[in-house]
Amino acid sequence: xxxxxxxxxxxxxxxxxxxxxxxxxxxxxxxxxxxxxxxxxxxxxxxxxxxxxxxxxxxxxxxxxxxxxxxxxxxxxxxxxxxxxxxxxxxxxxxxxxxxxxxxxxxxxxxxxxxxxxxxxxxxxxxxxxxxxxxxxxxxxxxxxxxxxxxxxxxxxxxxxxxxxxxxxxxxxxxxxxxxxxxxxxxxxxxxxxxxxxxxxxxxxxxxxxxxxxxxxxxxxxxxxxxxxxxxxxxxxxxxxxxxxxxxxxxxxxxxxxxxxxxxxxxxxxxxxxxxxxxxxxxxxxxxxxxxxxxxxxxxxxxxxxxxxxxxxxxxxxxxxxxxxxxxxxxxxxxxxxxxxxxxxxxxxxxxxxxxxxxxxxxxxxxxxxxxxxxxxxxxxxxxxxxxxxxxxxxxxxxxxxxxxxxxxxxxxxxxxxxxxxxxxxxxxxxxxxxxxxxxxxxxxxxxxxxxxxxxxxxxxxxxxxxxxxxxxxxxxxxxxxxxxxxx
Numbered sequence: 001x002x003x004x005x006x007x008x009x010x011x012x013x014x015x016x017x018x019x020x021x022x023x024x025x026x027x028x029x030x031x032x033x034x035x036x037x038x039x040x041x042x043x044x045x046x047x048x049x050x051x052x053x054x055x056x057x058x059x060x061x062x063x064x065x066x067x068x069x070x071x072x073x074x075x076x077x078x079x080x081x082x083x084x085x086x087x088x089x090x091x092x093x094x095x096x097x098x099x100x101x102x103x104x105x106x107x108x109x110x111x112x113x114x115x116x117x118x119x120x121x122x123x124x125x126x127x128x129x130x131x132x133x134x135x136x137x138x139x140x141x142x143x144x145x146x147x148x149x150x151x152x153x154x155x156x157x158x159x160x161x162x163x164x165x166x167x168x169x170x171x172x173x174x175x176x177x178x179x180x181x182x183x184x185x186x187x188x189x190x191x192x193x194x195x196x197x198x199x200x201x202x203x204x205x206x207x208x209x210x211x212x213x214x215x216x217x218x219x220x221x222x223x224x225x226x227x228x229x230x231x232x233x234x235x236x237x238x239x240x241x242x243x244x245x246x247x248x249x250x251x252x253x254x255x256x257x258x259x260x261x262x263x264x265x266x267x268x269x270x271x272x273x274x275x276x277x278x279x280x281x282x283x284x285x286x287x288x289x290x291x292x293x294x295x296x297x298x299x300x301x302x303x304x305x306x307x308x309x310x311x312x313x314x315x316x317x318x319x320x321x322x323x324x325x326x327x328x329x330x331x332x333x334x335x336x337x338x339x340x341x342x343x344x345x346x347x348x349x350x351x352x353x354x355x356x357x358x359x360x361x362x363x364x365x366x367x368x369x370x371x372x373x374x375x376x377x378x379x380x381x382x383x384x385x386x387x388x389x390x391x392x393x394x395x396x397x398x399x400x401x402x403x404x405x406x407x408x409x410x411x412x413x414x415x416x417x418x419x420x421x422x423x424x425x426x427x428x429x430x431x432x433x434x435x436x437x438x439x440x441x442x443x444x445x446x447x448x449x450x451x452x453x454x455x456x457x458x459x460x461x462x463x464x465x466x467x468x469x470x471x472x473x474x475x476x477x478x479x480x481x482x483x484x485x486x487x488x
Contacts, residue, residue, distance in 0.1 A: 001298075006075065006336075009185065037323060037324075048213060058191065090366065093335075096251075098388040106116065114157060135199060139170075142156075143159060152342045159478075162418055162475040162476045165474065166475050169454065171472050172468060174471050175215075175471050176464075177208060177211045178212060179217040179467060181212065181463070182446070182449040182452075183453055190202075192208070197379040199287075209441075210450075214471075214474075215448075215449070215471065218230075218470040218473070218478075218480065219467075219470055221480040222451075222480050222481065222482060222483045223447065223448045223451055227262065230262060230281045231277075231279045231281060234284040235258065235412040236284055236286055236287070237255075237256040237286075237287035237288070237414070237420035238255055238288045239288070239421050240291075240424075241424055241427075241438060246438050248267075250265055250266065251265070252264075252424065252450075253265070253273055253277070254423050254454075255277060255278075256423045258412060259455075259484065260458065260459075260484065261454035261458060261481055262277075262453075262455075263427065263447050264276075264277055264449050265446065269299050271293045271295075283302060285304040286298075286303060286304065286307070287305075287419075287420065288306070289307065290307050290308070290311060290312075304403075304406050306406040306407055307404050308401065308403070309338065309416050310416045311416075311417070312338070313335070313338055315393070316333070316334045317331070319389055319393065323363050327388075330393075331390075331463060334370045334393075335369075336370070336372050337367035338367060341364070344356070344363055357408060364408065368401050371393060371394060371397040371399050372398060374395055377389070378391075379388070379390065423454050426453070426454070449482070452483065456483075466483070469481045
């Protein structure tokens, strides 16, 4: 081997070794880049909250601090603000007053001279209310024995049927227990303390459970009436929330129609609940979030869905928090389109009916184009497209983009599912305060009383008066009242 060859060969080996090292370093850099991107996405996912995702507000354990105001801005004083109208309670009518207490000077307070009563001038009034010292009225029904000489028997006259049905608690106090439990969010312990300390009666938890079971029977017919009417509605909004019952997972479903709300507790969150409640002949439009059960129901029975745009906005906001300029820009383009849509909705009064719908259609096209074009994509070494949040978003629009805009052509439909979420909010509070339910009977009671409370609130009716009316009808064998308002 020549001297030249002896020099070139080691150099060639060294070059090959360096090339191999460079390849390894490049692979390591690619691996670190991929890992860095994954970690950034994981970090963005960990920062999900109720503003940039479908997570409930209760999941925001650590709230961001409110921005501090400068000293020059000053703090607003508590109470009524300047310019707000004053609100005063109207006086009771004369026929509503149980007792009047006159206050008259016997002589002049200044000089001690004689005074004359002036009935032509209205007296000043200070009205008060008070509960009775003993608000309970205790009654006894006595059936006396009579002797019959002919048949030589003692007979006792049966108690009236409504008295037997009522048992220890009469109508108003029965309705009060249900009202305290499901409107005031009082636990059994709280109700027992109220009866002991205020009303002077000791009652057990078991007896309270029996009272609520009786109220459940009173409300069966009003509840079933809504259950039968629900499949006939043209627009229904649906939502669901999970909870535990003796360690088992259950779901409370809310079905919100125009004039009433119906609650249904089920073991599952599947499409079968929708089939059980709405049936397979439902021909209306369903407002909901993007959960898979609603998509399945739409595919099986070819119904109209209105996916909640508020949920969509939170998912799009999440895109703007991800690493990568292209993904951020993609999310901002969709957000700009959604802002334009709601700007039109908020300025509804500036449009005619035809121009309003045309403007909505134009905004719809702008959003769909923004969501389905110039989409950032990620590919592996073999050219196969990888999963990404941007790809999930464009796939959603390609499959169900039209379902976000059903409200444009469906009267009575809202672009968001807020009305269903608002209807379910008070029962979440109720569960946290009262520790929820622990049996099938408890779930059945909750379904009916939540339905009454939610529906009465929607219609501006008194839930207590409705419960009282239902209890009275049950005790006296009359038809139960209806939760469906009379047509006007």
